Amino acid sequence: MDVKTFLLGLLALGEASGYEIKKRLEGPFSHFYDASYGSIYPALTKLAKDGLVDCESLAQDGRPDKKIYRISPAGRMALIDALGEPLLKDKVRSDFLARMMFAALMEPRHLEGLITERLESHRAVLAEIASDEMGLADLDDSNDQNSLKFVVGFGDAINRAAADYIEENRHLLEASAFVRREPAAAE
Amino acid sequence: MDVKTFLLGLLALGEASGYEIKKRLEGPFSHFYDASYGSIYPALTKLAKDGLVDCESLAQDGRPDKKIYRISPAGRMALIDALGEPLLKDKVRSDFLARMMFAALMEPRHLEGLITERLESHRAVLAEIASDEMGLADLDDSNDQNSLKFVVGFGDAINRAAADYIEENRHLLEASAFVRREPAAAE
DNA sequence: GAAACCATGTAAGTTGTTACATGATTGG
């Protein structure tokens, strides 16, 4: 799903500015979708130009106008159309797993650091989800609430499984790495 | 990790042609890395030009020469350097989860189809991993074998967790979708 | 006889990121 469609969907759940959208994407959705300001702002401009969203400019003191976007009836139809299209394969590129493939070429200390770092990042996500910092509470529609519960719960399940797996299997990487290097080189 | 570095890493595990690399990427690594011919072939050409890999052309009957690439000493050093750099965030973009966020706008039948399709794709990956079609057996180095065991096992754990989660929680999406639509409209 | 596999490569196009530009306000 491209950025335009995704933003249209987010606006179907409630009005927002570009800045607010970006902040939300940094929360509990970041595990399956991400977008930078550099793609969000142009996308919103394009959606407005195509009549799929309405835009209200709120003048502010020292800052640029805050622009509140709302989905239009045409936008809702376009979104429904887009949701009817065939499912695309997920795109994943994991720097972590790619490196683990070549763990045998890494310094043991460095390797250990990467693994620990990764474990901590999974734990941080789990903590964030558990503490419900995600403000899904502000949705009127209980269907939408259930949808968000589903995707956030999905992130919880995946991060939990990943953390558990790493803990239980890091020895596969670390044991061999430690063996291979300076067996008894009393430095 | 960009395509060039990843290919360099794969070649560190053993020689291969561009075509063979692509085939391997369609196997048990596809859950965390993917690349098309259009990125593989130019990357190999570039690596050879930079002296990081050596290339041997094998003439063949009706086909283009098969080009076997092997990592060079310089390539090995470049790879080790690259592996020492700071870890990048995984990039994930899930069309499936993005759509589930907007499940309330989908036709119930269509939604059900998407969920079932997704479940089956997880199960297919699990079956493929279980049947060990991945030919990691042809590695001499036991360190490399352990590394591959780790990343493939990671895929197994994640796919299992995802499938279980979907089975247990699809009702969150489907229940609400069915309710909202023609409560008793005897078509 | 059609589809899939083997085998490489290029060019055009899409999509998105990074860095820059601007600048007041609030919290530590």
Next chain:
DNA sequence: CCAATCATGTAACAACTTACATGGTTTC
């Protein structure tokens, strides 16, 4: 006082995908 937050936008760039080009061989 420095960093972070609020707030939008553009332009240059990077990276990758898709489709095209070529064409024999093997499998159903």
